Amino acid sequence: MSTTTITAADINKLRQATGAGMMDCRKALTESNGDFDAAIDWLRKQGQKVAAKRQDREAKEGVVIAKTTQGGASGFVLCVACETDFVAKNAEFVAFAQSLIDLAIAKDLKTLDELNAAPYEGITVVEKINEQVGKIGEKIGITRFERIDAAAVAAYIHGANRMGVLVGLSKGGDAALEAGRDLAMQIAAMNPVAVDESSVPAEAIEREKAIVLEQIKQDPKMAGKPDEMLEKIAAGKLNNFFKESTLMAQAFVKDNSKSVADYLKSVDPALKVTSFVRVALG
Missing domain, CATH: 1.10.8.10 (Ubiquitin-associated (UBA) domain)
Incomplete structure (x- = not known):
C-alpha cells in the first residue's frame, strides 16, 4: 500500500x-x-x-448569482469565490459578481473561458479579477459558470447568494415558470443527481451499485446467499436510490403526498424539465 x-x-x-x-x-x-x-x-x-456534498465543494466563501435573459430562454449562474465571509458580504463584492453575470448575458457567453476573456472596463475579466485581488487583499476567482438554454428557464437564489439554481423547461408561460421556481427550490433543498432515472450517468449507477453490493455482503444475514439473490436485493436498493436522488421521483417538498412528476403533471401534462444546474458554496 x-x-x-x-x-x-x-x-x-x-x-x-x-x-x-x-x-x-x-x-x-x-x-x-x-x-x-x-x-x-x-x-x-x-x-x-x-x-x-457531491459537487458543492468548489468554494468556501463567496457569492452565487443566478439570472435569466429578458425573454427567459437562457439562464446563467456563476460563483465568485473569496476567502472570507467578511468579503462575501461586502456590497461592492456582490455588485462585482452581479456585473459579471450581466456581462455574460449581454455578450451571450457560453463558457467560463469566454467570460474570463471578455472585455471589462478596458481590460479582460481575468485582469479585472486580479485588480480586485490587489484592492481587496485576498484571493478571489470565478469557480463556476453554467448556462442553460431552453424554451423557458427559471432561476432561483437561495440563502443570501449562497446557492443558485437554474431549471430548463420544455415550454414557457406564467404557470410553467411558477412551476420552474417551485422545482428550483426543490433542487436547492434536495440536491438531486439527475432529472430522472434515464438521465443518471451510467458510471454513477455502477458506482452506487458497487457500494450497495458491498453493504449487502457485509451484512451477516447475507452470508452464503447466492449471487442472484444479492443482485435482486441490490436492484431494490438502487430503486430507492433513484427515488431519493432523481428529481422526478422525489417527494415534492411542498406536498409530500405527491412526487415531483405528479406535481408537474398537475400543472401541465406536457411540461417537462429539460435540464437543471445547482451551484452552491461549500
Whole structure:
C-alpha cells in the first residue's frame, strides 16, 4: 500500500464533507491512499451514512448569482469565490459578481473561458479579477459558470447568494415558470443527481451499485446467499436510490403526498424539465 501522508487538514476536510468521525475519516483516507472521493465511497461501503456534498465543494466563501435573459430562454449562474465571509458580504463584492453575470448575458457567453476573456472596463475579466485581488487583499476567482438554454428557464437564489439554481423547461408561460421556481427550490433543498432515472450517468449507477453490493455482503444475514439473490436485493436498493436522488421521483417538498412528476403533471401534462444546474458554496 502507498505511504501517502494523511494530514489533519485532509481528515478535517473529509469530516466537514461527510459528517463521519475523525478516526473513521483517517481510516478511509488511509485505505484510499488519500483519494477524497474514494474515501467517501469507502465510508459508505462500511455502512456509514455520510452527508457527502457531491459537487458543492468548489468554494468556501463567496457569492452565487443566478439570472435569466429578458425573454427567459437562457439562464446563467456563476460563483465568485473569496476567502472570507467578511468579503462575501461586502456590497461592492456582490455588485462585482452581479456585473459579471450581466456581462455574460449581454455578450451571450457560453463558457467560463469566454467570460474570463471578455472585455471589462478596458481590460479582460481575468485582469479585472486580479485588480480586485490587489484592492481587496485576498484571493478571489470565478469557480463556476453554467448556462442553460431552453424554451423557458427559471432561476432561483437561495440563502443570501449562497446557492443558485437554474431549471430548463420544455415550454414557457406564467404557470410553467411558477412551476420552474417551485422545482428550483426543490433542487436547492434536495440536491438531486439527475432529472430522472434515464438521465443518471451510467458510471454513477455502477458506482452506487458497487457500494450497495458491498453493504449487502457485509451484512451477516447475507452470508452464503447466492449471487442472484444479492443482485435482486441490490436492484431494490438502487430503486430507492433513484427515488431519493432523481428529481422526478422525489417527494415534492411542498406536498409530500405527491412526487415531483405528479406535481408537474398537475400543472401541465406536457411540461417537462429539460435540464437543471445547482451551484452552491461549500
